[in-house]
Amino acid sequence: MIIVGTLESSDCLITIIPAETLIIEVDSIVYDAFGQQICHVIKHTLAKANITKAHIICQDKGALDYTIKARLETAIARYQEEGF
Amino acid sequence: MNRSYLFIPGDVPRMLQMLDVFDADAVIIDFEDAVALNQKDEARFLTRNFIQTHPPKAIEVYIRINHIIDDPKETMKDLEMIIDLPISGIVAPKINRLSLAKLDRYFEEKTSPLKIIGLVETPDVFFDLMTLAQHPRIQGLMLGAEDLTRIMNIERNLTGDNILWARSSIVYAMHSVSKEAIDTPYTVIHDHQGLAKDATIAANLGFTGKAVIHPNHVEGVHLAFTPTEHQILTAKKIVEYAKKNQSIRFNLDGKMVDKPIIDKAHALLEKYAKNGDKS
Amino acid sequence: MIVYDSVDILLNDLKLSDGMQLSFHHHLRDGDHVINQIMNAVNTRDIHDLRLHPSSIFPSYTAILEALKRNRISQLTTSYMNGPVAEYCMKHPLKHGLHMQTHGGRARAIMTEETVIDIAFIAAPTVDVLGNATGTIGPAACGSLGYAIADAKYAKTVILVTDNIIDHIENPQIKKDTVSAILKLKSIGDPKGIISGTTTITNDPVGIQIAKKATRLIEALGYIKPGFSFQTGAGGISLKISENIKQLMQQNNIQSSFITGGITQYHVEMLNLGMVKSLYDVQCFDLVAVDSLKNNPKHRSMSAHEYANPENPNRVIKNLDVVVLGATEIDLDFNVNVTTDSYNMIIGGSGGHSDTAEDAKLSIIVAPLIKARTPIIKQRVNTITTPGHTIDCFVCERGIAVNPRRQDLIKILEKSHVSIIPIEDLLALSHDYTGIPESFPSKKEVIGNVYDRHGRIIDYLYLKE
Numbered sequence: 046m047i048i049v050g051t052l053e054s055s056d057c058l059i060t061i062i063p064a065e066t067l068i069i070e071v072d073s074i075v076y077d078a079f080g081q082q083i084c085h086v087i088k089h090t091l092a093k094a095n096i097t098k099a100h101i102i103c104q105d106k107g108a109l110d111y112t113i114k115a116r117l118e119t120a121i122a123r124y125q126e127e128g129f
Numbered sequence: 130m131n132r133s134y135l136f137i138p139g140d141v142p143r144m145l146q147m148l149d150v151f152d153a154d155a156v157i158i159d160f161e162d163a164v165a166l167n168q169k170d171e172a173r174f175l176t177r178n179f180i181q182t183h184p185p186k187a188i189e190v191y192i193r194i195n196h197i198i199d200d201p202k203e204t205m206k207d208l209e210m211i212i213d214l215p216i217s218g219i220v221a222p223k224i225n226r227l228s229l230a231k232l233d234r235y236f237e238e239k240t241s242p243l244k245i246i247g248l249v250e251t252p253d254v255f256f257d258l259m260t261l262a263q264h265p266r267i268q269g270l271m272l273g274a275e276d277l278t279r280i281m282n283i284e285r286n287l288t289g290d291n292i293l294w295a296r297s298s299i300v301y302a303m304h305s306v307s308k309e310a311i312d313t314p315y316t317v318i319h320d321h322q323g324l325a326k327d328a329t330i331a332a333n334l335g336f337t338g339k340a341v342i343h344p345n346h347v348e349g350v351h352l353a354f355t356p357t358e359h360q361i362l363t364a365k366k367i368v369e370y371a372k373k374n375q376s377i378r379f380n381l382d383g384k385m386v387d388k389p390i391i392d393k394a395h396a397l398l399e400k401y402a403k404n405g406d407k408s
Numbered sequence: 409m410i411v412y413d414s415v416d417i418l419l420n421d422l423k424l425s426d427g428m429q430l431s432f433h434h435h436l437r438d439g440d441h442v443i444n445q446i447m448n449a450v451n452t453r454d455i456h457d458l459r460l461h462p463s464s465i466f467p468s469y470t471a472i473l474e475a476l477k478r479n480r481i482s483q484l485t486t487s488y489m490n491g492p493v494a495e496y497c498m499k500h501p502l503k504h505g506l507h508m509q510t511h512g513g514r515a516r517a518i519m520t521e522e523t524v525i526d527i528a529f530i531a532a533p534t535v536d537v538l539g540n541a542t543g544t545i546g547p548a549a550c551g552s553l554g555y556a557i558a559d560a561k562y563a564k565t566v567i568l569v570t571d572n573i574i575d576h577i578e579n580p581q582i583k584k585d586t587v588s589a590i591l592k593l594k595s596i597g598d599p600k601g602i603i604s605g606t607t608t609i610t611n612d613p614v615g616i617q618i619a620k621k622a623t624r625l626i627e628a629l630g631y632i633k634p635g636f637s638f639q640t641g642a643g644g645i646s647l648k649i650s651e652n653i654k655q656l657m658q659q660n661n662i663q664s665s666f667i668t669g670g671i672t673q674y675h676v677e678m679l680n681l682g683m684v685k686s687l688y689d690v691q692c693f694d695l696v697a698v699d700s701l702k703n704n705p706k707h708r709s710m711s712a713h714e715y716a717n718p719e720n721p722n723r724v725i726k727n728l729d730v731v732v733l734g735a736t737e738i739d740l741d742f743n744v745n746v747t748t749d750s751y752n753m754i755i756g757g758s759g760g761h762s763d764t765a766e767d768a769k770l771s772i773i774v775a776p777l778i779k780a781r782t783p784i785i786k787q788r789v790n791t792i793t794t795p796g797h798t799i800d801c802f803v804c805e806r807g808i809a810v811n812p813r814r815q816d817l818i819k820i821l822e823k824s825h826v827s828i829i830p831i832e833d834l835l836a837l838s839h840d841y842t843g844i845p846e847s848f849p850s851k852k853e854v855i856g857n858v859y860d861r862h863g864r865i866i867d868y869l870y871l872k873e
Contacts, residue, residue, distance in 0.1 A: 056142050075780065077751055078845035078848070079781060081846060106780060109182075109842060111146075111178040111179050112142040112175065114178050115175040118178070152617070343613070344617070
């Protein structure tokens, strides 16, 4: 399991757990306004890194897109480094 | 010449996305001391994504990387992640001839235009200051008094009497090559009077700017590095008198004015015009 | 004067019955014990269709929540509410709705008898044996009783609720003439809860930046001059602006005429330094203010009528130069929302917001452009609390927008060092960071009205789904 980021305001906490399929969970304080956008950023970033199997949890405290992407990229880099 | 270099931690989104709202002339995004060892990658990814999405407009951005000799692995990762970003340069900790040469070689190989601000924070480097100052990659040198006094086992105090030689050495070296001499930050966050004193000492010694560790310090530093209204009025008077009378040597309000003083007045007005609309 | 010591006996004697209009005030804020003790007794009775007029509702007023759940209340009229009662109201419509007034509008409605109150339960920190009352002394001293004065004068029955009865009060805020009885309880409030949660100067760098910009704006517009008056309230950014203004006044040796609204220790300090001639206090935000009101004759309490009633030609804020106010949302027409959040939940209300915006010569809104990805500027605010034609400027950390209706201000600023930016550009700038928010909850069922100070409906409240 990989955890990146924080639960501070304007940040998000990304968790990656090995899984047999692709599962994306988003929990955001701005879900009504930006939920779709957050999901889009996560899917796009995963696709670019060729991740097709993993359980991704995003706990969002109002992070902007660049932060969500950066936290996820960091998590993916660590995930791949650890040989999942 | 920037009056303020504001440090912003590289791994805190809340601060990163606000880096241009504090009126600092320049910011330094920190990958080194402000970031824990196991979070260096977070800072790199976050900063890279931020700069790519929101390229800096009205502000100069620098990144303080890790130390190329002490920690080559982390530092090479830092460099790889920032080399193509639209920033002004890097801040190199514990600068000396060797670390400067290594960094310069890396930038040359990549044909990068990035400039280097060297952090002067070890005793030995004071005897190489002129060599560093003259290096074309060097844009300025910044005093790092916290590390320096720690290594030398001396107290930091508000008068700064025990770092006077260090301060002046940097000022003289940088003035001799017309580059930036940047003072060490004032580290007591809520002491604005102490900040004003410390920044005034730096400005009087001839520093061109000062590092800043908290956004609330920017205004105080700018105040110290901005000429007073009286200074501006006097400079205007001198410049106008010289122009009107086509004279380079005259008596103004009982004071002798000659060419160096007229030049100085011109320089002061030029500097003020550049920063006049910011505080 | 009759003194009761049992809520139940009092309610029996009052013949509390279905459909009655009851009022309360909120000077004891989150430390109030009166509303809960009265409403707990009400809740045990088989009574329905009560109409409540608390001047504000705080999170600790849980007996109102219980009354709502037991279907005791059919209508709520207030100026500000947050916490569990607010949440419940937005999800469970009242038979006769939720009505959001302004502080000045509440006084106006009561004095014109547009609102007729059957029983006013007035928390009174000290009462004398004749039935006079004051808020400046007693175990639950809260200072000014400004929001309760209209109730004390116009309600059919006035009950002073106290925990401290003395022989004689020198300068009562409420006079015995209209008082029907006294209810003595063990405690009417917890002094700790009386202090507002937000009365310290902000240290947040973004807040400080906003305050700096707002101060320069006020200065550039020429308002900081001898005899000027201002109101900043008790928000962290507002207080920072007060502090900046104080410094400018000291540098330039300027004395101001008065400060009004909610009063804090920072305003008291200015009074004590001789920097302001008088404080007009409708509500004390901290205990320093309470103490000052008691001891300093230049620190005067005033009623909501004297403060902000639009039909009072001598209202204090008619002469107000500058007011600094907050916002949850602001839109391209400068309409401001401090009543609901962007998700249709009620989180506040006007209080004196729209009263002061309408009267002050210069009204400035201060707020961060983006708060945890939520842009403050909208195409259209979710709820209009204060109409845009009464708002002059918006100041955030990335710039200052001036209402195009105020070309006079724009002309002055063109000749100053303060730069301004269209509010549309600030909206675009915030979207550069946040992205464009998706559309918000549908507005189907109306559950309440928002009124301006004149009593006109300016917007509606909708059921939160």
